[in-house]
Amino acid sequence: MPPGPDLSVSPAEPERDASSACEADGEEARQRPDAAALYAAEAPRLWRFFRRRIPCPDEADDLVQETFTRALRQGARSSLRNPGGYLTRIAQNLLRDRAKIARRRSADLHVPADGEIPAAADPLHLLEVRDMLDRLEAVMLELPKTTREIFMAHRLEGLTYAEIARRTGLTIKQVEKAIARAMVELDRALGSR
Template identity: 50%
Template sequence: MRLIPDVLRALTSPGLTDGDPLPSGSRARHAPLPALGDLYHREAPRLLRYFARRADRQDVNDLVQESFTLLARAAAGPDQSIERPEAYLNRIAANLLRSRAKSALQRSLARHVPAEDALLVAPDAVTALEARDTLNRLQAALMRLSPKTRAIFLAHRLEGLSYNEIATTMALSVKGVEWHMSKALTHLNRALGSR
């Protein structure tokens, strides 16, 4: 709330008492803030639309709440009155968005790494060729397994089935599934170990 300088002097002068009237040109005499509930019902839908166009959806209700909280705090001070609460709410809303944008920019700048400081690694052609070679040898080794052993190995390793589930599905004992898995692992280790 802005006061005219001579009104400010009159308020702080020692000759002024509580019952004395203020000067006629004073802007300090404002209508009291209408009931906050009435103001909320009138202005909240407009503020919701305002924030919905300018902020993330999950933040809209919080921003409206914070706007009214700040308005209530401003009006709660001793001898405080707000002449046009709707305009005051508009200013609060704009300031909240500006403040959030500044905070987001500061967080972004704090995480920023200059390109010259970043470690950029190009794909390694040799590593890619070695990986492709390993995959080809693994696939060839899998194809050399018997169909039943291969099916049991893939059911356990790719599909994530337990030995009990595989035994039930393939009409085997758990020991039989363990034997096929051991056979597959030994064969694949031998095939991948010999380069």
């Protein structure tokens, strides 16, 4: 994990005499919770929180930094009873924002499958895609019924091997073999042009 934000830097202040500067710095330190200690205590927990939800460790690091940046941007919260909970709420909001952005991006890329050709679509590319889909459909129809149903249950319904095994009465190993067989046939169909 990268080092925490440098919280010791403060904006330039007008010159003060030495005694008032020391008093003000002491008062500011008492009002602001020790951000470095808070970072040391909470950053590993937040990193694990993000890693459970995001596959990339670098993104988790960035989100931990963003969480603390947002918390510090909100100002001194010395009256917080549960700073860990506050940081968790910020982390959840970051993930929610990230999901909204991803949904918007995927909506922009969505092409309806009702047969209408988008105006700017490349006709050659569309023919290649239709040809690939035709080959995939032909291969799927050639698969044994059980293999096809197992593959569809896993890929389309998102069932686990164990759930498929319970549903079909097969062993998990048989389910694995059926899915592998289907994948080999589909790969062979896509590889032959």
